[in-house]
Amino acid sequence: MKKTPLYEKHVSLGAKMMEFGGWMMPLQYTGILQEHEAVRQRAGLFDVSHMGEVMIKGRGATEFIQKLITNDISGMREFQVLYSPMCYPDGGTVDDLLVYKFDAQHYLLVVNAANIEEDVEWIESHKPHDVEVEDLSEQYAQLALQGPKSQKVLQRIVDVPLDKIKFFRFVDGVNIAGVSALISRTGYTGEDGFEIYIPADGACKVWDTIVDAGAEFHVMPAGLGARDTLRLEAALPLYGHELSPDISPLEAGLDRFVKLDKPDFIGREALIEQKGSGISRKLVGLEMVDRGIPRQGYEVQVEGRSIGYVTSGSFSPTLKKNIALALIDVRYAAQGSQVDVIVRNKALKAEVVKIPFYAKQYKK
Structure with missing residues (x-):
């Protein structure tokens, strides 16, 4: 069973731990209802270090990712984030992921925890010679600060103006308690908030710094239980539930993330047929x-x-x-x-x- 860099922290906080996608993760601390309410009304702090991070670099990086995913990255700007399903040739879903664009030759893909090995294998199997694929999952820890007070809390400990970061944008190299962080305005709760990527060995320091900064606002640690009820209310899909090898993005109602008019991508023909005949x-x-x-x-x-x-x-x-x-x-x-x-x-x-x-x- 894998453990995140914050495992001991969760245990010391009295979290009820559970297995999720091969990881020991906190289900709840004080209670799912209280943690859910904290995120909706104030802010909650999640450990999401189990998520996977895959670096894609090289001259052919943009064209390669275009072939892998259903969404269209041709119009992406630097430091923008894009959500997309990734499909098999028959239209079933390999995974859904986030694409972070640094520049035309440098991207970070954030994939689901239970799918890291399969995703990396899938990506590697389609890799052209001018692209480098590197699984950085073990090097990263990831925290999610979510809720209407999240900006106020985070602004206390960073020197970049967070108000300038729009939804699905990110900044890199932000200093939090001496730890260099990538911060994106993204999340999985239906609330405004941030996802914070840091080196694994800085996770506890950044966690404690955020908790201290949020004390006045009663920011609560939140577990997978609240994460699930929050994302369900916002109707955000969870791989293995709303998406799977047997469920296409069109069946899951994700049509707006499937660009059938872009150049060829894996699963395009099957999805065109599905769209034409009707799901x-x-x-x-x-x-x-x-x-x-x-x-x-x-x-x-x-x-x-x-x-x-x-x-x-x-x-x-x-x-x-x-x-x-x-x-x-x-x-x-x-x-x-x-x-x-x-x-x-x-x-x-x-x-x-x-x-x-x-x-x-x-x-x-």
């Missing part, structure tokens, strides 16, 4: 009408017939409702449609609703 299933939001919490894998039915399954589900601390994302037959995907979710062998009523469930509070 047969679609990711939708569900709100429970009957009492019961929908969980991943629960069957969704109409009149006793299976029409799909729940990909993620939980009680929503912000909305005080039971909600889910589900991949269902497109014929039943219209808002207002009534369906049943099978919870412990009982058919409980749910309604298809608009997503995201929670209005995202991103800085423009």
Whole structure:
């Protein structure tokens, strides 16, 4: 079981630890509801050092990444971040990732923790001779400071004007307590916030510095439990749930990140065909009408017939409702449609609703 550089810190804080993607990670510290609320109202600090970082360098770097991903990086500026799925030839999803552009010959890909080895192998297998691929995952630690007070907290300990960093932009070489950091205005909670990349050996120092700076605002350490309820409310996909080798980005409702008109990329033909013939299933939001919490894998039915399954589900601390994302037959995907979710062998009523469930509070 892998451990992040902050493992001992989590244990000393009394975190309840759990296995996630081969890593021992904090599920919660004080409690999922309290940590969720802290992020929505003030700020929460997450250890996301389990995420993977892959450096792509060389003359052919831009063209190579264009071939790997479904989104279009041709219009990216330096120090911009781009979200994109990465697909197999059949349109299924290898992973979803972030692309950080330093310049036309230098990029950083941030990939999901459970997929690091497979992603690196996939990327390496398509690498041209004029591109260098390096897995830097073990060298990086990553923290996420998320919530409406995150800028105020972080501004106390950095000398760059954070207000100048727009959403999905980043700055590099920022000094935090003597540690050099890359800071991006990105996150996975639906709130404004920052993701901070630092050398692994500086993780504890930066963590403590942020906690001290945030004491006045009651910034809380937050675990994977709150991370999951926050991202679910914002309807942000989680690989292995809303995306997988069996689920295409089009089925997951990520059409805006699939640029079928750009030059050839892996999976393009399959996705063009899927778009042309129309997808047969679609990711939708569900709100429970009957009492019961929908969980991943629960069957969704109409009149006793299976029409799909729940990909993620939980009680929503912000909305005080039971909600889910589900991949269902497109014929039943219209808002207002009534369906049943099978919870412990009982058919409980749910309604298809608009997503995201929670209005995202991103800085423009």
